[in-house]
Amino acid sequence: MPADPAPRRSLGRARRRALGRAAAYGVAASVPVLVLAWLVRAESGLVVDADRAAVAAATRITGERPAVERTLLVGQEVLAARWMNLAAMGVCLWAWRRHGIGTRAAWAAGTIWGAWALGLGAKEVVDRARPVVEDAVTVVPGSSFPSGHAMNAAAVGVSLTVLVWPLLGRRGRVAVVSGAAVLALVTAADRVLLGAHYPSDVVGGVLFGGAVAGASAVGYLGWTTTLSPGTDGAAPRNEV
Numbered sequence: 001m002p003a004d005p006a007p008r009r010s011l012g013r014a015r016r017r018a019l020g021r022a023a024a025y026g027v028a029a030s031v032p033v034l035v036l037a038w039l040v041r042a043e044s045g046l047v048v049d050a051d052r053a054a055v056a057a058a059t060r061i062t063g064e065r066p067a068v069e070r071t072l073l074v075g076q077e078v079l080a081a082r083w084m085n086l087a088a089m090g091v092c093l094w095a096w097r098r099h100g101i102g103t104r105a106a107w108a109a110g111t112i113w114g115a116w117a118l119g120l121g122a123k124e125v126v127d128r129a130r131p132v133v134e135d136a137v138t139v140v141p142g143s144s145f146p147s148g149h150a151m152n153a154a155a156v157g158v159s160l161t162v163l164v165w166p167l168l169g170r171r172g173r174v175a176v177v178s179g180a181a182v183l184a185l186v187t188a189a190d191r192v193l194l195g196a197h198y199p200s201d202v203v204g205g206v207l208f209g210g211a212v213a214g215a216s217a218v219g220y221l222g223w224t225t226t227l228s229p230g231t232d233g234a235a236p237r238n239e240v
Helices: 006-041 045-063 066-078 081-099 102-126 148-167 170-193 199-224
Strands: none
Touching: 006 045, 006 102, 006 199, 045 066, 045 170, 045 199, 066 170, 081 102, 081 148, 102 148, 102 199, 148 170, 148 199, 170 199
16 A cells, blocks of 8 residues: 655645745845945945944054953954864764764754855955054955854854754753853954954844854754654753
């Protein structure tokens, strides 16, 4: 007797709905980024004047405080994508080896690197020049919008939060969400205080990274609800 095709069709519909929700979230979350990118490309006085004034004030504060300047330069290196992503891959490896959630870990790793690649593409499209600062503390090559540091921090924060969420109790979840928010804010502040980016660059970076990782998470979590119980993506082995 042939197998009933109804469950397979139902599963297919559920997965299409999950991907549809992810796409809808991605589009909606990208709207603020696209609007900001358009204002930047159009050199809107509303954005450009505020950006220049903010960078001038921020770099003046940094230049007058050598200890702050040294700390920010260390932060620039530590918060770079190569080191942050390497640390994130360590967390993914730990989640896989220690808790057996390999598919979830692979999703997080893929999302982080995918967001990084999309951020590089967005820089090429917008092609905004870096801030020009008198007595610049640091000189950084490449396009300015969106900030790669800020974008990567947001994508890493969202991805790792989703990765470890089922492993944590309430306090752990609060700590992880707070840590992700602080990471994004500190990274954004570092870029502006060093004069490497305008405020709109870091805002765009955080929004862009959050949009990409958020859309990916919506799709992944929706997809895993269609998996059979006990499959990776469901309940973890051990809560920490």
